[in-house]
Amino acid sequence: MALRHFLTLKDLSKKELLQIIERAIALKTEHKKGNIYEPLKNRVLALIFEKSSTRTRVSFESGMAQFGGSSLFLSPRDTQLGRGEPIEDSAKVLSRMVDAVTIRTFEHEKLVRFAEHSSVPVINALTDDYHPCQLLADMQTYHEYRGSIEGKKVVWVGDGNNMCNSFINAASLLNFNLVIASPEGYDPSAELLKENADCTSIERDPVKAVNDADLVVTDVWASMGQEEEQAHRAKVFSPYQVSPALMAHAKPDALFMHCLPAHRGEEISEDMLEHSSSVVWDEAENRLHAQKALLEFLLCNA
Numbered sequence: 001m002a003l004r005h006f007l008t009l010k011d012l013s014k015k016e017l018l019q020i021i022e023r024a025i026a027l028k029t030e031h032k033k034g035n036i037y038e039p040l041k042n043r044v045l046a047l048i049f050e051k052s053s054t055r056t057r058v059s060f061e062s063g064m065a066q067f068g069g070s071s072l073f074l075s076p077r078d079t080q081l082g083r084g085e086p087i088e089d090s091a092k093v094l095s096r097m098v099d100a101v102t103i104r105t106f107e108h109e110k111l112v113r114f115a116e117h118s119s120v121p122v123i124n125a126l127t128d129d130y131h132p133c134q135l136l137a138d139m140q141t142y143h144e145y146r147g148s149i150e151g152k153k154v155v156w157v158g159d160g161n162n163m164c165n166s167f168i169n170a171a172s173l174l175n176f177n178l179v180i181a182s183p184e185g186y187d188p189s190a191e192l193l194k195e196n197a198d199c200t201s202i203e204r205d206p207v208k209a210v211n212d213a214d215l216v217v218t219d220v221w222a223s224m225g226q227e228e229e230q231a232h233r234a235k236v237f238s239p240y241q242v243s244p245a246l247m248a249h250a251k252p253d254a255l256f257m258h259c260l261p262a263h264r265g266e267e268i269s270e271d272m273l274e275h276s277s278s279v280v281w282d283e284a285e286n287r288l289h290a291q292k293a294l295l296e297f298l299l300c301n302a
């Protein structure tokens, strides 16, 4: 297989995405049985993180260890990247030493530039625009609980952020209907909405949006890098809190997801994570299994 990157979900075909989801479920079963599987022995994954992380970092590091390989966590505070060494040079050098690079950064364009100069697969661990690894886990989780998501009604409540953009990509690849309930001025990428007008729509009223939903998803109101907007956003977004009362408008068997970390009392009510519809802890665990399936796909098919 030619060199493949995973910068957005659209780097995969529908068939490949479904294959990765199935593989993630199988790898999870094997892992829980205690079976050792080390397809990445002696392989090294570099993790360049310019923003904080718990789930993404730990799932990639644990996944590499379970696969028999190792990982290197590179904070810009300690590397020359943080002192202004050009992205292009860092990409050329690092990719001569490691087998794959995972990057969490601000501008998506920076990740794209790194990938253009990398001789090994580059994985998006979150940018301001997209968070595709989270969608692998979210789609795996939906499949585990309910089977195919094709034709289902998924409702995004809240900010039209990196997660929302990635849900639009998922809707277009997996053919579900995505309704976005965001306040005016906080819509996802206009270009993405236009390109995916057949499977996405905006509904400003969260109650109307959630009506008859199969899956309801939300995320923080102020993403990493928007901390100074927090107070203003809290006011604008207050009608968009997901609570058991809002979930009551969805289908009785609807699921609730949140990529975490969550702010109780803001985008979700205090009791939402423990509500009967919530699958957030499985969703978080599945980051491990889904990314192992992704690493295997990118590194073992080469």
Ligand code: CP
Residues within 6 Å of the ligand: 052, 053, 054, 055, 056, 057, 126, 134, 259, 260, 261
């Ligand atoms: N959901 C997610 O990406 O979490 P972290 O920021 O902890 O990695």
Ligand code: NVA
Residues within 6 Å of the ligand: 126, 131, 161, 162, 163, 219, 220, 222, 223, 224, 259, 260, 261
């Ligand atoms: N939208 C959030 C997701 C965190 C996992 C952020 O970018 O901070």
